[in-house]
Structures are given as C-alpha cells and as structure tokens.
Amino acid sequence: MVSSMAGLAGVCTMRNGHLWLLPGLLMLLLLPLRAAAQKTSDCARWCPPNSTCANATACRCSPGFNSSSGVIFTSLLEICEDINECGPLSAVSCGKFADCQNTEGSYYCTCIPGYELASGARMFKNESENTCQDVNECTSGQNPCHSSAHCLNIISGYKCRCRPGWKPIPGSPNGPSNTVCEDVDECSSMQTTCHKSTICINAVGSYKCRCRRGWEPKPGFQDNQLNTTCEEMSFPTWTPPPRIKSQRLSHFFERVQGLGRHFKPALAQDTIQDLIQVVDELLQTPEDLETLSRSDQHCVATSLLGGLEDVLRNLSQALPSGTLTFNASAGTEGERNSERGNTSRGSERGRRRFPTEQRARCGA
Ligand SMILES: *[C@@H]1O[C@H](CO)[C@@H](O)[C@H](O)[C@H]1NC(C)=O
Ligand SMILES: *[C@@H]1O[C@H](CO)[C@@H](O)[C@H](O)[C@H]1NC(C)=O
Numbered sequence: 494m495v496s497s498m499a500g501l502a503g504v505c506t507m508r509n510g511h512l513w514l515l516p517g518l519l520m521l522l523l524l525p526l527r528a529a530a531q532k533t534s535d536c537a538r539w540c541p542p543n544s545t546c547a548n549a550t551a552c553r554c555s556p557g558f559n560s561s562s563g564v565i566f567t568s569l570l571e572i573c574e575d576i577n578e579c580g581p582l583s584a585v586s587c588g589k590f591a592d593c594q595n596t597e598g599s600y601y602c603t604c605i606p607g608y609e610l611a612s613g614a615r616m617f618k619n620e621s622e623n624t625c626q627d628v629n630e631c632t633s634g635q636n637p638c639h640s641s642a643h644c645l646n647i648i649s650g651y652k653c654r655c656r657p658g659w660k661p662i663p664g665s666p667n668g669p670s671n672t673v674c675e676d677v678d679e680c681s682s683m684q685t686t687c688h689k690s691t692i693c694i695n696a697v698g699s700y701k702c703r704c705r706r707g708w709e710p711k712p713g714f715q716d717n718q719l720n721t722t723c724e725e726m727s728f729p730t731w732t733p734p735p736r737i738k739s740q741r742l743s744h745f746f747e748r749v750q751g752l753g754r755h756f757k758p759a760l761a762q763d764t765i766q767d768l769i770q771v772v773d774e775l776l777q778t779p780e781d782l783e784t785l786s787r788s789d790q791h792c793v794a795t796s797l798l799g800g801l802e803d804v805l806r807n808l809s810q811a812l813p814s815g816t817l818t819f820n821a822s823a824g825t826e827g828e829r830n831s832e833r834g835n836t837s838r839g840s841e842r843g844r845r846r847f848p849t850e851q852r853a854r855c856g857a
C-alpha cells in the first residue's frame with residue numbers, strides 16, 4: 494500500500510510539472526483514485542475461479558460454491574467447487590413428486606414425469622412452492638392413445654389398454670402409448686362358452702350365443718345371451734275357433750295335429766308346404782262349413798287366417814335365410830323374406846289386414 498501511494502504521488506508530481514494550470518482538479522481526481530487504490534490493495538490477488546476476495550488475505554467462494562475449508566478461505570491451494578444442493582447432505586428439499594436438479598452455482602426443482610405444477614410452470618426452488626400434481630393425460634386433450642385403445646390415467650403417467658373383447662394387434666404392445674387394438678374373434682378362439690345347442694356369433698368387442706336354426710331358447714333363457722341354452726322347437730299350438738260345430742273343421746285340425754306330431758325343425762319347409770296344402774284343400778272343399786251362418790263363416794275365415802299366420806311365423810324360425818315361395822293350386826301363396834329377427838315387420842302388416850279386434854270378437 495505504501496509503495497502504490499508513492500507511485501501515485503510520482504504521477505502527481507510529473508503531471509503537476511506539465512499541467513500546472515489544473516492543480517485543483519488533479520487533487521479532486523486524486524481522492525477517488527486513492528479510495529480505489531485502497532480497495533485494490535485490500536483485495537487478495539490470488540482468488541481462484543468462482544470466488545472474490547474477502548480482504549487482503551482471504552477469498553470468498555461465489556454463492557453456490559464452497560471450498561474444503563469453508564466459504565471464506567486463506568489458503569492459496571483452495572479452489573471453489575460447485576455445491577451439490579441436491580446432494581444427500583444438502584438442506585434443500587424440493588418436496589413430494591419432485592426432482593432436484595443441480596446446476597453450477599445453483600439448482601432447481603422440477604415435478605417428476607407425469608406431474609406438473611398447478612401453475613403450469615416448469616421449475617421451482619423450494620418445497621414451499623411445490624404444487625406438483627398428477628397430470629391426467631387421458632382428459633388433458635392430448636389423446637395419447639390410439640383410437641382403438643382405452644386411455645387409463647395412472648399415477649405418474651397413463652396406459653393405453655385394449656378394451657374388453659379387444660386385443661393388441663400382432664406386434665403391438667399392450668402397453669404405454671403405441672397400443673393398437675383389434676376385435677377378438679371369440680368364436681374362433683377356444684375361450685367361448687356357448688352351449689352346444691347354440692351358434693357363436695362374433696360381435697365387436699364381444700360375442701353372442703344364438704339358438705341353432707330350428708331351436709328355441711329353453712324356458713328361462715333368452716336368445717343372444719352368453720348363457721343361452723336351446724331346445725328343438727316344437728310345432729306351435731293352433732286352437733280351433735270355439736263354439737263352431739263343423740266336421741270339416743274338425744277334420745282340418747286333426748290333420749294339422751298330425752303334421753305337428755311328426756314335426757321336425759329341419760323339415761320345416763316341408764311342413765309349411767303341407768300346411769298350406771291342407772288350408773288350400775279346406776278352401777276348395779269347405780263341405781259343411783258352407784252351411785254355417787255368414788257371421789260364423791266370417792269367424793272361421795278370420796280365425797284360420799290369423800292362426801295360419803301365427804303358425805307360419807313361428808315355423809319360419811326354422812327356415813334357412815332367403816326368400817321361399819310356397820305354392821298352392823287355389824292360389825294361396827305365402828312368401829317370406831327370411832331375415833332372422835325381422836319377421837315382426839311382416840307380422841305387423843298381417844295384423845293390419847286381419848285386425849285383432851275382429852279375431853277377438855269371433856272367439857268371444
Ligand atoms: C465458475 O468459474 C468458471 C471458470 O472460470 C466459469 O466458467 C464459470 O462461469 C463460473 N461459474 C459461475 C456460476 O460463476
Ligand atoms: C481477512 O478475513 C479473514 C477471514 O475472515 C480473517 O481471518 C483475517 O483476519 C482477515 N484479514 C484482514 C487483514 O482483515
């Protein structure tokens with residue numbers, strides 16, 4: 494300090510010698526110069542990187558750095574090293590669902606993957622600022638899963654799972670994000686539990702068990718359920734119109750009963766043809782029916798047509814799909830568009846032609 498003051502004095506003298514006009518100004522300049530000189534001389538010149546001088550013989554590590562002998566040190570051999578604020582001995586705590594990230598001279602906290610700050614910000618500094626919460630990837634509009642898969646929000650992420658009855662397409666994992674699913678054909682795999690009396694029908698995401706043709710659900714069961722159990726269908730009941738006395742009509746119903754006794758669902762087509770034949774014959778040879786009163790004739794006709802319609806609708810369940818036409822010499826012609834399950838449309842048309850009230854009045 495003494496030597497540098499002497500040097501400054503020398504400069505002053507020299508300048509004084511040349512610039513004799515401004516001695517006062519120089520003395521003013523000297524004041525801050527002296528202060529600066531004092532500071533410089535108070536500062537250790539050997540301070541290592543990431544430190545500043547504390548005084549003439551000591552250095553202080555920059556914030557976030559430390560030396561092996563502490564933040565302030567006097568040894569020329571010390572260096573200031575980054576403090577790992579995230580290390581085990583550190584006082585820093587980022588809190589739950591968060592990671593601590595050390596940087597040179599500092600650190601920051603981030604939410605762990607699958608979590609985010611309530612504010613949406615990326616970083617924070619202290620546990621007290623921790624608002625890390627699970628991100629619901631499934632509802633956040635990111636739509637992370639393939640459209641064929643179901644998104645499942647889980648803690649710290651999401652999963653893309655195939656829906657029940659679907660499976661990952663070959664090569665696609667039933668895993669996080671890239672799962673692509675396809676319908677499982679339960680009917681072609683061994684896992685179906687359809688009863689022997691039924692046929693397995695694959696459906697998107699599931700399957701059904703449907704009665705075989707000519708079979709109907711056993712009492713207590715419904716068709717197209719997984720537990721459907723069926724029995725061979727029987728010939729439907731066809732009751733004669735009550736209180737009508739006619740030998741021809743009795744004969745007719747005996748023949749119908751005979752057809753019913755020998756009924757085999759597999760031969761339903763033949764039975765229907767026979768039935769139409771029997772009705773046809775009745776129309777051609779009415780015999781004592783012609784002696785009935787007009788109202789009784791009307792009653793018989795209505796009852797027979799309604800009954801025939803019901804029986805045909807019932808028996809048609811046993812027919813193969815497709816349109817079948819039955820002929821009769823008298824021109825009684827039945828046509829049935831056989832789409833299973835859609836016969837009700839035809840029956841509605843039929844009921845419109847033979848109103849139910851009329852049939853009811855006849856029976857009463
Ligand atoms: C620490 O010192 C190194 C070397 O001089 C420098 O590159 C770095 O920027 C310093 N770090 C800080 C936080 O000052
Ligand atoms: C400089 O600071 C160190 C550490 O605080 C202290 O031990 C030392 O006495 C100081 N030296 C001077 C000249 O003030």
Ligand SMILES: *[C@@H]1O[C@H](CO)[C@@H](O)[C@H](O)[C@H]1NC(C)=O
Binds near residue numbers: 561576
């Ligand atoms: C700096 O290092 C010293 C000596 O190892 C230690 O006692 C002190 O706690 C450390 N300071 C910081 C802020 O890490």
Ligand SMILES: *[C@@H]1O[C@H](CO)[C@@H](O)[C@H](O)[C@H]1NC(C)=O
Binds near residue numbers: 619620
């Ligand atoms: C961090 O938060 C705690 C309270 O949770 C507080 O006591 C502490 O001073 C904070 N530390 C810093 C570095 O902000």
Ligand SMILES: *[C@@H]1O[C@H](CO)[C@@H](O)[C@H](O)[C@H]1NC(C)=O
Binds near residue numbers: 719
């Ligand atoms: C068949 O399954 C259906 C639907 O699961 C159920 O409601 C019904 O009771 C079952 N029927 C029988 C006879 O087990």
Ligand SMILES: *[C@@H]1O[C@H](CO)[C@@H](O)[C@H](O)[C@H]1NC(C)=O
Binds near residue numbers: 727729806810
């Ligand atoms: C057919 O008639 C029989 C006997 O009347 C009845 O048990 C059965 O449920 C009917 N089937 C259909 C499909 O209408």
Ligand SMILES: *[C@@H]1O[C@H](CO)[C@@H](O)[C@H](O)[C@H]1NC(C)=O
Binds near residue numbers: 818
């Ligand atoms: C019905 O009659 C048509 C022609 O009138 C004939 O081509 C057809 O084979 C007959 N069908 C039956 C089942 O007898």
Ligand SMILES: *[C@@H]1O[C@H](CO)[C@@H](O)[C@H](O)[C@H]1NC(C)=O
Binds near residue numbers: 833
């Ligand atoms: C039944 O009819 C409806 C309306 O015409 C049609 O959409 C449906 O596919 C039919 N069902 C079957 C089993 O044919």
